[in-house]
Amino acid sequence: MATNAKMKNNNHLYGSIEGGGTKFVCTVGTGLNDIRAEVRFPTTSPQETMSQAVDFFKQQESNFGKLASIGFACFGPLDPNPDSSTYGHILPTPKPNWSNADVLGKLRSVFDILISFDTDVNRAALGEWQWGIGQGLSAFIYLTIGTGIGGGVFNEGKLLHGLLHPEMGHIPLPHDKTKDPFEGVCPFHGDCFEGLASGVAIEKRWGQPGATLPPEHPAWDLEADYISRALAAYAYTISPQRIIIGGGVGQLPHLLPCIQKKTRELINGYIKSPAILENIETYIVNPGLGNLSGVLGALALAKRALLES
C-alpha cells in the first residue's frame, strides 16, 4: 500500500455500525483518536433499526461533510460474500423478524459510497490488527466469550470467510458428564463449546449470572477447562500466532491466567514454539483496545474498504 494513499486516507471521515443482537452503535470519525459522534439504540425490527442508522449518518454528513465509506459489522449468521445473491442479508435466525432481512440493502439504497459488511467478530479482529494487540501479526484469532461465543480468523492480510464465516463457538468438546452433568444450552448441538461455556450456559448451570459468582466459585475452574480445550483445538487447526479473548466472560481478570495455564498443560509440549512453551501470557491475551475494539473495528472495516477499492 502506498504511503500517499495511507496519508490521504487519514483525512477521510468514516461511518461505522456495530450491529449487535440487543443494541446498535453507530459512529462517525477518522480513526483511533478522532471519534466525532456516536449514537446507541436498541435493536428492534430491521426496518426501524436500519432507518435509525441511516438518519444518524445523514445528520452527521450535514454536520461534518460527506462520509468516505461505511463499515458495517453485524451479528450473524449473515452472508458476507459480495458475489452471492443474498450478500448483506441476515441468514435464518431464531431472532424474530430478522431472518433473511436485507440489512445492507437499506444502507446502500441511501448512501452511494463503499460499504463494507462483515461479522462482528471479524470486525473486532480487524480493529485489533489495525490498532490493537494484533498489530504486525500474520495469523491470529479474535474470540469473544459473552452471552454467546464467536470468533474471527485473520490470516496474511485477510479475514477468513470460506463458505460463509467461521462459527467457532460451535465446535464439539470433550464433556465429562460425571464432573459436569449440565446438558448445555445450544438449541442446535446441546453441549458444544457455546452450549457449555457461554454466559447463558453459566447462568443456567449455576442458577445465577456469572457476574454474581465470586472468583473462587467452582464455576470458573470448569469454565477455564472448556475454554482451554477450545483454544487447544483452534491452536492445532489454525496455528495462530496469538489468541485474543474478548467479551464479558472472556475479559474477567481472574479467568485469563487460569486459561493460559490450562491451555499450555493441554497442549503438553506438542506445539514446539516458544510462544506457547515459554510465553503463554503473551500468546493468549485480552483485546488491546478493550471495549473499543467493536467501534474501532467497524471504522477499520470502513477504512480498509476504501484502501482496497
Add this chain to the structure above:
Amino acid sequence: MATNAKMKNNNHLYGSIEGGGTKFVCTVGTGLNDIRAEVRFPTTSPQETMSQAVDFFKQQESNFGKLASIGFACFGPLDPNPDSSTYGHILPTPKPNWSNADVLGKLRSVFDILISFDTDVNRAALGEWQWGIGQGLSAFIYLTIGTGIGGGVFNEGKLLHGLLHPEMGHIPLPHDKTKDPFEGVCPFHGDCFEGLASGVAIEKRWGQPGATLPPEHPAWDLEADYISRALAAYAYTISPQRIIIGGGVGQLPHLLPCIQKKTRELINGYIKSPAILENIETYIVNPGLGNLSGVLGALALAKRALLES
C-alpha cells in the same frame, strides 16, 4: 499473474521430494502429465536420505538439463518459516536422529535454485488446488487419515502457516468411554483425534490392522463418528468450501458415505449453506488426484515457488 509467465513456466523442469517418515519419493517433471523420472528409497538417517535425493537430482540434471526449482514436502513437525533461524529444519520429534536435522540445508548447499519447503499435507492441498478437486476454491482443507492424521488449510491463495503449521490431528474430541473404553494412542494427549482414530489407534483397539477389518465391523461406525466430529469442528473453525480426505483410512470406500451422513447430522442445520444441507457428497470428498496428490503436490510447490519469485 501474467499469462506469459504461466506459459513460459509450463516448459520448466521441476524437481520434487515427497519426504515421508518411512520413505522418500523424488521426481522430476514439468507437471501433471509429464513425470520424467522417479525414485523411491527408505527414510534412514537425515544425512544418507538427503544425499540420495541430491544424487538423484544431479543424475536427472545430466539427463534432462537444469531444474528450474525444487518443491520439498516433508513429514513434520518442521519449521516452514523462511524468516526463522531454523527454517528448513525438522523440529524435535520422537523419530531417532531427525530432531533438529537441517534437511533443507543439504539441498540448498548443492542446488543454487529456488527450493520451496512445506509440510506434506500443505503440499497435497496445493496439488489438489492446482490440478485436483480443489481447483477454483478459495478456502478448503486437505486432511489425511492414515497411520497418523494431519491437515493443511488453503485460504485465498495461501497455505495457512501461522505460528508453525496446523496440526489438525491433535484436536480434543468428545470421547464416550462407556461406548469406547480405549484410552487412545497419542503420546502427548492420549485420546485426541489422532489418538482415537488414526490407523495405529484402530489396530491397537481391535487387535488387527484396519485393512483386515470388514466393512460391517463396528470399528467403522466408531471411526466415522470420530472423523465426523473432527470435520464438524473444522467446518465451524475454518468455514471451508470443501473438505478433502486422503490417506489409507480416509480413502476407504465404505467409510466416506458414513462420514458425510454423520457430519451433516452433527452440524444439524446450523451452517445454513446448500453445500452442507443439500450437497454433502461434494462437500466432503476424496482427493481428485488419488494417490498422485503427493507427488504432484510437491511439483506444484516447485512451480509455485518459481511463479512467486
